[in-house]
Amino acid sequence: MPEITSVTFFKCRGFKDQFWLFKMMRFSHAFLQEVKGQTFYKLMGSGRGIGFNPWPDFSTYAMIQVWEDEQYAHRFFEDAKLMERYERHTTDRWTLLMRNITSKGRWSGNSPFAPSTNLDPHNPYIAVITRATIRPARLWQFWKYVPTSQKPLTNQPGLIYTKGIGEVPVLQMATFSLWESEQALKNFAYQRSEHTVAIQKTRQLDWYSEELFSRFQPFASYGSWEDLNQLDLQLPNNPPN
Template sequence: MNQITTITFFKYKGIFNKFWALRMMGLMPLRLKSIAGQSFYRLMGSGQNKFKPWPNWSVYALLQVWDNEASADLFFAESNVIDKFKSKSEHHYTLFLKNISAKGSWIGKNPFQRSTSLDPNQNKIAVITRATIKWNKLFRFWNYVPISRKDLVHNKGLLYTQGIGTIPFLQMATFSLWKDKEALLEFAYKQPHHAKAITKTKKLNWYREELFSRFQPFKSLGNWSDEGLTDF
């Protein structure tokens, strides 16, 4: 398939720009909805210190799924929508992704189609997870998050990670970038705290809806070097 996915991070500085970014969470989807060549999108906020549920008013993310790379290139080169986001932000960074696999659903559907043009020489792997937490599981879920994330601290295979979402506490997602598949699997299934979190997820049935997807990064725009993301 020719479908590709992009995720763009924006960092805002100053109270007026941060307030503008917050307003756009309600206003900009009306314009994003009509973007040509785009089949799915989500404009999301972020959590403090990467994964805490309290909002980080400085960082926002725009996830988009495109029919093809040409449609994405045209948007980032010519759209006044993305120009507006960039003009208000201090830093911005877009990562282009090809889907490797995706399991589950996001608002009732799986928006990601497996790519048929993966590069066997690209080892880096990106992961996007998404979940809607059940109301009666919220306290237990967020109480366990700090424990499940302990294995991320000083993890040499992790290049970048950020908690994102549309509704604080309830609808959350994560983005992470790993040096290779082995580093990801090591964290997911062999590190004790995260492995226990997977077991708890199955046992306690925390989620009303969830999705787990892996991607191959192949191109980038902008600069996020202070956070560890570099050019592709």
């Protein structure tokens, strides 16, 4: 079976569980480094609201993993003791399984996402992961423009969900977004002036020392998330909860 990628979001309420999730940003590594069938992983915090935000959201964390095949992923999410511990400390946990469509750039010196040869031509949904390390000398310019570039995400047609995530606050940022279709994504990427200007500024001002852009085809999900209806998506082969 071909390689797949998973993205998992965790949400909790209350200081005790928020502190537990914060601690696990350090202590989960001992377990995750030994997971069988996993070739890449990243634990990340998140920013407030949607898109990039330098102010942390201590209620929400994310984990991205790459698997040798789908069965390793299912085994981890169904049986891993680590997932049982997260379950006890979170009010919402949602995992999306995805096949990579295309990937450009590097993440911590790696190219973790290999394009899949097993895409479903009848599945319209598309997910995007962008990740960048911002040059320290460009931090002020980058964060000054962020509110303008992110404004179109509010009530953007075809956008199902988006969240700003990252490994290191302010310096290493990423976004995850899920769209109803490729056309909806293109309408945002190429028809919203704020976003096209951001792309131009990235090239002109050389904001990033490292960047990555990847598109995925989601095909299954676990769990639930807030009051959104992600699990109502017509995704094939949803694994049992």
